[in-house]
Amino acid sequence: MLKIYLADNVIKVPLEENDAKEIAKIQNKNIGFRVGNTYTLKPYEALYLMYYNRAVLFKEKRMLSFEEGLNELSLLDEKVWVRFILFNDLQKRGYNVKRFLEEKISFFVSIKKGKASPEEYIFQAVLEGEPLTFEDLKKLAKEAIRLRKKIVLALIDKEGNITYYTFSYSTH
Numbered sequence: 464m465l466k467i468y469l470a471d472n473v474i475k476v477p478l479e480e481n482d483a484k485e486i487a488k489i490q491n492k493n494i495g496f497r498v499g500n501t502y503t504l505k506p507y508e509a510l511y512l513m514y515y516n517r518a519v520l521f522k523e524k525r526m527l528s529f530e531e532g533l534n535e536l537s538l539l540d541e542k543v544w545v546r547f548i549l550f551n552d553l554q555k556r557g558y559n560v561k562r563f564l565e566e567k568i569s570f571f572v573s574i575k576k577g578k579a580s581p582e583e584y585i586f587q588a589v590l591e592g593e594p595l596t597f598e599d600l601k602k603l604a605k606e607a608i609r610l611r612k613k614i615v616l617a618l619i620d621k622e623g624n625i626t627y628y629t630f631s632y633s634t635h
Contacts (some may be wrong), residue, residue: 465489465518467509469527472539474509474520476502485517492554493561505562506536507546516550542624548623553590571612586627591620604630 465485467476478486478500486502489495490514495504504512512518513532520532527535538544553572555559561584563569572584585607589595607614607630612628 464516465512467504467512467518467520467593469509469520469535474506474516474536474539475503476504478502486513489517505546506540506543507550510543510547511551511554514547517522545588545619546591548619549586549617549625552617552625553586572615583613584615585610586615586617587630588617588619591618600630 465476465481476486476495478497479526481502489502489508491560494508494511495502497503497626502604509520510533513520513529520527520535522535532575533544540546550570553570559573561571563571569588570586572586585603587603603614616628616630618628620626
């Protein structure tokens with residue numbers, strides 16, 4: 464099990480304190496990124512690892528429960544739970560998932576399960592009850608065209624259920 468630490472609003476996985484095989488497993492799932500002698504995680508990635516009992520989170524030398532960790536991680540990212548729900552669902556489906564836009568709940572996704580391949584899709588979360596403007600869709604479409612990606616909107620309801628919609632667009 465990985466030991467992860469929350470300090471100064473950063474979630475770190477010290478390489479010297481953790482098993483190289485466990486680090487390799489999360490690298491293979493595109494979780495986190497390496498900075499020097501430390502592996503750094505986003506809040507939803509830490510939550511994902513905690514949820515599956517693959518990591519324990521420490522703050523100020525105290526091990527946090529899942530609920531305490533969720534509360535602390537929510538202070539770093541108020542949408543951590545929604546990011547986690549979408550990330551978890553895509554991971555369960557076996558997709559290769561990478562971060563896309565930090566300010567939005569977006570991921571690059573490769574549908575080719577189990578293979579490292581170029582990302583084909585941008586998955587954009589849409590929360591029930593929150594507005595999605597035509598301008599937002601237009602910006603997303605322009606970015607997708609520029610990057611040559613397809614768009615999938617992930618509608619997440621208040622219970623955490625996800626419905627996926629393919630977003631079609633034309634350049635004509």
